[in-house]
Amino acid sequence: MVDTCFLSRGLTTLAGLLLLPFGSLAASQIEDQAEQFFRSGHTNNWAVLVCTSRFWFNYRHVANTLSVYRSVKRLGIPDSHIVLMLADDMACNPRNPKPATVYSHKNMELNVYGDDVEVDYRSYEVTVENFLRVLTGRIPSSTPRSKRLLSDDRSNILIYMTGHGGNGFLKFQDSEEITNIELADAFEQMWQKRRYNELLFIIDTCQGASMYERFYSPNIMALASSQVGEDSLSHQPDPAVGVHLMDRYTFYVLEFLEEINPASQTNMNDLFQVCPRSLCVSTPGHRTDLFQRDPKNVLITDFFGSVRKVEITTETISLQPDSGVVESSYKKDQMVEELMEPLKYAEQLPVAQIIHQKPKLKDWHPPGGFILGLWALIIMVFFKTYGIKHMKFIF
Amino acid sequence: MAATGAAATDLEVVRGKRAALFFATVVIVLGLPLWWKTTETYRAPLPYSQISGLNSLKLRLMVPVTVVFTQESVPLDDQEKLPFTVVHEREIPLKYKLKIKCRFQKAYRRALDHEEAALSLGNIQEAEAMLAEPSEQAEGSLTVYVISERCSLLPQDMMSYIGPKRMAVVRGITHREAFNIIGRRIIQVVQAMSLTEDVLAAALADHLPEDKWSSDKRRPLKSSLGYEITFSLLNPDPKSHDVHWDIEGAVQRYVQPFLSALSAAGNFSVDSQILYYAVLGVNPRFDSASSSYYLAAHSLPHVINPVESRLGSSAASLYPVLNFLLYVPELAHSPLYIQDKDGAPVATNAFHSPRWGGIMVNGHTVQSPEPKVQGQTDWVGEVRLLFGIAQPQLPPKCLFFGPKSEGIMTWELDRLLWARSVENLATATTTLTSLAQLLGKISNIVIKDDVASEVYRAVAAVQKAAEELSSGHLASAFAASQEAVTSSERAFFDPSLLHLLYFPDDQKFAIYIPLFLPMAVPILLSLFKIFLETRKSWKKPEKTD
Numbered sequence: 001m002v003d004t005c006f007l008s009r010g011l012t013t014l015a016g017l018l019l020l021p022f023g024s025l026a027a028s029q030i031e032d033q034a035e036q037f038f039r040s041g042h043t044n045n046w047a048v049l050v051c052t053s054r055f056w057f058n059y060r061h062v063a064n065t066l067s068v069y070r071s072v073k074r075l076g077i078p079d080s081h082i083v084l085m086l087a088d089d090m091a092c093n094p095r096n097p098k099p100a101t102v103y104s105h106k107n108m109e110l111n112v113y114g115d116d117v118e119v120d121y122r123s124y125e126v127t128v129e130n131f132l133r134v135l136t137g138r139i140p141s142s143t144p145r146s147k148r149l150l151s152d153d154r155s156n157i158l159i160y161m162t163g164h165g166g167n168g169f170l171k172f173q174d175s176e177e178i179t180n181i182e183l184a185d186a187f188e189q190m191w192q193k194r195r196y197n198e199l200l201f202i203i204d205t206c207q208g209a210s211m212y213e214r215f216y217s218p219n220i221m222a223l224a225s226s227q228v229g230e231d232s233l234s235h236q237p238d239p240a241v242g243v244h245l246m247d248r249y250t251f252y253v254l255e256f257l258e259e260i261n262p263a264s265q266t267n268m269n270d271l272f273q274v275c276p277r278s279l280c281v282s283t284p285g286h287r288t289d290l291f292q293r294d295p296k297n298v299l300i301t302d303f304f305g306s307v308r309k310v311e312i313t314t315e316t317i318s319l320q321p322d323s324g325v326v327e328s329s330y331k332k333d334q335m336v337e338e339l340m341e342p343l344k345y346a347e348q349l350p351v352a353q354i355i356h357q358k359p360k361l362k363d364w365h366p367p368g369g370f371i372l373g374l375w376a377l378i379i380m381v382f383f384k385t386y387g388i389k390h391m392k393f394i395f
Numbered sequence: 396m397a398a399t400g401a402a403a404t405d406l407e408v409v410r411g412k413r414a415a416l417f418f419a420t421v422v423i424v425l426g427l428p429l430w431w432k433t434t435e436t437y438r439a440p441l442p443y444s445q446i447s448g449l450n451s452l453k454l455r456l457m458v459p460v461t462v463v464f465t466q467e468s469v470p471l472d473d474q475e476k477l478p479f480t481v482v483h484e485r486e487i488p489l490k491y492k493l494k495i496k497c498r499f500q501k502a503y504r505r506a507l508d509h510e511e512a513a514l515s516l517g518n519i520q521e522a523e524a525m526l527a528e529p530s531e532q533a534e535g536s537l538t539v540y541v542i543s544e545r546c547s548l549l550p551q552d553m554m555s556y557i558g559p560k561r562m563a564v565v566r567g568i569t570h571r572e573a574f575n576i577i578g579r580r581i582i583q584v585v586q587a588m589s590l591t592e593d594v595l596a597a598a599l600a601d602h603l604p605e606d607k608w609s610s611d612k613r614r615p616l617k618s619s620l621g622y623e624i625t626f627s628l629l630n631p632d633p634k635s636h637d638v639h640w641d642i643e644g645a646v647q648r649y650v651q652p653f654l655s656a657l658s659a660a661g662n663f664s665v666d667s668q669i670l671y672y673a674v675l676g677v678n679p680r681f682d683s684a685s686s687s688y689y690l691a692a693h694s695l696p697h698v699i700n701p702v703e704s705r706l707g708s709s710a711a712s713l714y715p716v717l718n719f720l721l722y723v724p725e726l727a728h729s730p731l732y733i734q735d736k737d738g739a740p741v742a743t744n745a746f747h748s749p750r751w752g753g754i755m756v757n758g759h760t761v762q763s764p765e766p767k768v769q770g771q772t773d774w775v776g777e778v779r780l781l782f783g784i785a786q787p788q789l790p791p792k793c794l795f796f797g798p799k800s801e802g803i804m805t806w807e808l809d810r811l812l813w814a815r816s817v818e819n820l821a822t823a824t825t826t827l828t829s830l831a832q833l834l835g836k837i838s839n840i841v842i843k844d845d846v847a848s849e850v851y852r853a854v855a856a857v858q859k860a861a862e863e864l865s866s867g868h869l870a871s872a873f874a875a876s877q878e879a880v881t882s883s884e885r886a887f888f889d890p891s892l893l894h895l896l897y898f899p900d901d902q903k904f905a906i907y908i909p910l911f912l913p914m915a916v917p918i919l920l921s922l923f924k925i926f927l928e929t930r931k932s933w934k935k936p937e938k939t940d
Contacts, residue, residue, distance in 0.1 A: 043750060076700040118653055145713065148683045152617065179902070185837050192829035193887060196600075262697055310695045312735050313745040313753060315775050332400065 020367065032035055037237050042156040045306040046149060047072045047082045050131060053087035053162030053174045054123075059243040060234050062090045064162045064204055064250040066112040073256040075305035083149055085121035087163075097241060100359045104246050104254065120147050128178045135159075138188045153194035158202070158303045162250065166214075167204030167228055184214040191217035192283045198291070201304040206231040209285040220292045221269070221298070226251035226282035233281050248280045262305050268295040279395045415921035422918060436839050439608050445854050449824045450492055452857070453506035455484075457498045457814060457867035458589045459536045463582060465514050468567025469542035473574055478504040481574075483582055487592055491599055493847055494819065497590050499582060500867065503574075506540070513565075514542055514692055519794070522548060523558050534659070535809050537870030539581050541567045550793060555584050556794040557787070559804040563588065583790040590813055598814035602821050615783025616855035618815045618822070620877065621662030621714040624650070627706060629673040630727035640721075642667045649802075650685045653775055656801040657782075659870070660775055664712070679728050682874050684912035685740075688728045692736040692757070695746055698754065716782065718752035719774055721837045731756050743773050751778040775802040784811060816864060823857050826883040826903075846889050853882035913935045 049072070051065035069084055091100050091113045102113040121130060132141050134149050139189035151157055163170055169177040178270040190196055201209050201222040208224030215222065225247070235251045246254075252275040260266055272286050272295070289293050301307060367375075420800060433539050464477060483499045508743040513525035528538070540713070542548055544566055549556055556564040561583045565597055568576055597615055611875070618624070628640050654663045706718055724731035732740040733756055747753035755773060779785075784807050789795055798804050827850065856879035863872035 035657075078700055078703045080703070101461070132893060133890070136893065137888050138893050139888075140890050141396075148713075150713075181900075188836065189833060192833045193826065307698045308701055308748045310699070310746050310748045310781075312733065312741050313743050313747050313773065313780065314693065314741070331602065343896045 002031060006197060020059055025325050032279070038174060040207050041154060042302065043154040043309060044223065045081060045156050045158070046151045047077055047086075047158040047160070048087045048134065049082065050126065050159075050161045052126065052170060054173050056093055056095045058088070058163075059102075059241070061162045063088055063102050063112060063246050065160065066117065067104045067110075067246065067250060067254045068202075068257075069117070069158050070112050070114065071254060071260075072304055075257075075260060075301060076262050077306040079118045080146065081306065082118070083120050083147070084118065085126045086119050087123065087126040087132075089123060090287060090288045093231075095242075103238065103241065108197065112363075118146070124173070125371055126173060128172050128176050129181075131172075131178065133184065133185050135186045137193070138197060142222065144286050149195070149203060149265065151195050155195070156198045156200070156303050157196045158200045160202045160204075161211075162204040162247070165203070165207055165211065168210045170205055170211060176345055176357070179362075180211045180214045184216060188217045191219075198302070204232060204247050208232065209287075211383075212287050213288070215290060218290055219292060220287075221268070221295070222287040225275075225280070227285050230282040245290050249275050249282070249340065251363075256301075257304065259299050260304065262301060262307060264299075264301065266300045268298040271300060275318070325366060342380050412921075412925050415918065416888045417927060419918050419922050422914075427446070427699060430558075435878065436832070436841050437667070438842045441831070441842065441847055441850050442854055443831055446850075449854065449857055450828060452493050452820075452824070452861055454493055454495045454724070454817065454820065454861055455498055455865040456495065456817070457865055458502055458585065459533075459867040460499055460585055461499045461536070461538045462501050462889075463501065463506045463510060463538065463547075464567065464730055465511055465543060467569075468548075469555060469573040470569050470571075473507070476574075478502065480579060483578075485686070487590075489596060489599060491602060491821070492823070495595060495817065498557065499585055501578070501581065510540070514540060514546070514548060515641070517547060519548055519556055519558075519564070522561070522564075526562060533868070533870070534812060534873075535589075535867060537561050537563065539563045539584060541565050541577060541581075543567055544569060552792060553794045554792040555580065555790060557789065558589060559582060559796070559798055561588075561806045561896070570699065580790075584793070587787050587789055589810060593785075594810050594814050595817055598818040599821055602825065604706045616715065616717075616781055616815075618714055618818045618880070619661060620881065621664070621712070623665060623712060623716045624654075624665045624708070625718050626665070626667040626718060627718060627720045628667075628669045629675075629702065629720055629722045630669065630671050630721075631674045632727075633671050634687070635724050635726035636723055638723055640669065641770055649775065653778070653802040656706040656803050656809075657806075657808065657834045659808060659873070660782075660815060663901065664714075668707075670705055673702060673705050679724070679731055682718070685732075687730045687732055688724070689732050689734045689740065691734055691791070695733070696748075699751065702754075702850045715750075716752075717778070719777070720752070720754040721757060722754060729860060730821075743776070745777065747777050747780060749771060749781065752781070760841055770854060781788045782811065782901045783814070809869060811868055816876040817874045819873075819880045820857055820860055823853055823879040823883040826880075826887050827853060828858075830883075830887050840892055843889075843891055846886050846891065849882045849886035849889070853879050856882060 022092070023246065035271060047069075049065050049069050051061045053061045065084070069082065071080060086382050090096060091102050100113065103110045104110050104112045121134075134147070139148055139282065149157075163172070165171060168180045187199065190199075196219070199221070200214060200217045201215075203221060203223070204213075204225040207226060207228050207230065209227045212220075212222035212224060213228075226249075233248055235246045235248045237244045253271070258273045273298060274282075275284055277283050291298075397530065410843075450634070467476075479500045481503065482500065487495045487497055489495060510526060511524045516522045516525070538564070542564060546566070547567065549564060554566050558564070565577065565584055566578050567573065570576060598618075601617070618834060626642055626646075628638065628642075630636060630638055646667070650665060654665070657663065664768050674893045675690075677690060677698050679690050681687075682689050702720065703718075706720075722731075733744050733746060735741050744757075745753055745755035753774070778800070784803065787795075787807070798807075814927070836844070856875050860872050860875035860879055863869075863875055
């Protein structure tokens with residue numbers, strides 16, 4: 001017994017001595033790996049933006065979602081990678097005094113509807129079931145590509161939800177709710193199938209922090225506009241449109257995002273500071289314990305933007321083309337680039353004439369009755385006052 | 396009167412007790428199990444044990460190699476020993492839960508007459524042409540011909556030759572240990588032509604934990620049943636360029652042969668489009684030294700996104716799309732070159748993004764137009780990079796010509812199929828394991844019968860693929876692995892697996908309490924009362940007696 005004890009100790013010290021040089025090598029490797037650890041390993045970005053309320057007085061929720069949509073598109077995520085769900089159509093609502101617009105700022109400064117909005121789920125298609133189907137991927141096979149979340153294990157996904165919520169639930173369209181447990185289960189299903197690399201969940205509702213309490217899957221970071229027991233307030237009403245245009249939290253987040261460009265290095269800690277209590281009245285919250293990296297190493301563009309990794313092509317293959325019958329048709333079909341005169345469009349609309357128009361000379365008409373009567377009145381009053389003898393000074 | 400009244404109430408009390416007991420029995424014995432059975436989520440039985448057994452599957456990838464010895468390649472007494480088989484097995488050191496072993500089964504034999512005749516020709520190409528005719532090699536297998544030391548088929552300083560069609564030639568040696576030495580050379584050549592560690596590491600890149608951040612660049616396309624290849628010509632300045640683009644002819648000449656050579660790996664569909672007034676999102680800079688415009692390397696990542704929104708894709712298919720763009724720069728910005736990070740212009744004038752596609756800039760000025768032939772050969776190079784078909788690592792002193800007209804050698808296709816099979820098996824195993832884990836965690840997911848049958852089919856396909864891989868039938872192994880992936884994905888993503896909504900545990904209380912409480916309270920109270928009275932009546936005889 002004692003012999004084996006000594007033997008094992010001797011062996012461990014010997015092993016320790018042998019491993020020392022390996023240890024130093026491993027240390028430098030660990031440093032390399034640690035540096036790489038700070039970078040995210042994603043190759044593509046997706047965004048799922050959901051507005052869950054309908055009716056005209058919930059204009060601000062649609063404006064919230066469209067503002068985030070606009071920022072995300074501006075920073076580079078293409079429409080094919082954005083799933084936009086809007087529960088009601090504010091731009092074409094009969095009560096909208098400015099049709100085809102959704103404004104996010106007082107005095108109608110910023111139209112977030114724009115020309116190229118692509119709404120994937122609209123109106124009554126925004127249901128809890130459809131939302132969960134999008135997240136988990138359990139979609140009927142007839143669904144078109146634009147309505148699917150085709151993410152893989154190297155996708156960073158941004159999920160933004162806004163609407164009316166309560167302690168542990170979010171209301172969809174006044175008729176159903178999604179609970180925080182169902183949301184957490186949906187994220188777990190996404191994780192099991194590795195449908196995301198990292199996930200950023202932002203929610204702007206009353207008592208929003210309750211929605212991320214139950215998450216248990218790794219690599220999720222969550223932000224909410226208010227804590228449990230607090231209400232998220234709206235920002236400003238617009239007298240012309242007649243409703244509140246945006247919620248406070250999203251308004252300040254949008255202001256923050258307007259300063260981000262695709263190459264900026266701002267990190268998540270700055271996003272956590274957006275909208276302090278003095279501006280927002282509610283206390284925004286965040287949850288990072290499930291996230292592997294430190295938030296100060298996470299760039300905003302990791303989730304809101306989409307920067308592709310590219311590589312210069314240096315390898316070429318020299319092919320010997322098939323000769324023979326194809327050769328003759330090749331020569332016949334091939335036409336080289338021609339240098340032509342610059343093409344012009346025919347003058348369909350004489351724009352120059354319209355813009356630099358001289359005012360048309362109107363024909364002269366003798367003054368009408370009203371002018372004559374007016375002048376007669378003036379002259380009569382003049383001569384009545386000063387006497388007729390002054391007439392000789394006029395003529 | 397009082398006595399009969401008392402007896403009557405006694406009888407009623409007894410009857411009442413019996414009724415309450417009867418109610419309670421019915422509720423507990425019949426009602427509770429009935430309620431439990433009818434409200435449980437339906438789960439068809441699944442082979443959980445087999446699924447967990449898949450995780451410890453040992454994959455053995457066998458490469459059957461036929462080694463043919465010509466007459467003077469080895470000493471005579473060694474020739475007497477032919478034919479026999481030598482097996483060389485090696486474990487691939489990957490940190491993955493499936494253990495993968497690579498097994499080269501070399502069958503040594505003597506050369507047949509026509510092979511001798513072919514190998515005594517003077518030129519290696521002619522010899523190859525003669526040898527390729529008789530037998531078409533099965534996928535995954537290789538043939539190595541051993542020629543004599545002084546044979547002039549290969550140049551004198553070259554020890555081996557790797558051909559484009561699963562054939563290689565190695566020089567023999569007249570030495571006592573001829574077989575061992577030749578065996579090692581053969582292993583070197585065969586490994587270059589088939590499985591190496593990096594091929595499998597790239598295939599399993601998504602499943603290995605450490606390579607998440609390091610293998611950023613070499614990220615081949617994920618295995619899929621098919622791919623959609625789209626060629627787009629971007630012409631931002633149609634006023635000044637009238638570009639004629641013979642894409643149909645180019646597709647027929649270069650793209651189709653390559654894709655038909657790759658057809659074993661999936662279904663490919665090709666389309667093309669021309670986009671006018673499509674600009675790159677980046678402004679090129681002017682370089683006065685060469686009086687041309689250039690795109691710096693660090694601005695390239697920002698090029699793709701503004702263009703991608705215009706590209707579109709086929710709405711019908713869900714296959715991944717590979718976009719290949721040819722950009723004709725505006726007259727004001729011609730000629731346009733791409734600079735790499737050292738500032739030198741790139742020869743190919745092209746760059747690619749892993750798992751997306753590639754962009755090539757037509758850098759020529761309008762005065763010296765050039766046909767788009769060069770574009771297509773660069774395209775083949777880009778596609779090979781995207782698929783992860785790397786240039787092979789050749790053993791020293793090896794003669795190698797490169798692919799012929801198709802752009803890919805048949806054994807490179809084999810390597811792709813090996814990698815894809817392993818990747819498919821890894822994906823299918825992960826999917827099935829995730830499904831099993833998910834069913835354990837979330838208790839209200841329904842498993843219908845057809846989902847269960849898909850799971851059984853997937854498990855059977857994985858096992859079949861592993862068997863076929865270990866017996867060296869690559870084509871059927873690849874087909875089985877594809878079926879495994881399809882079935883497992885179909886089972887996991889079946890729309891009926893959406894977990895029942897509004898059934899979290901705390902809400903179950905809210906649903907059942909109004910139903911059960913009014914019914915349960917009287918029963919429980921009466922049971923309690925009966926129990927108390929019975930206890931009292933037990934104690935009473937003690938006191939009175």
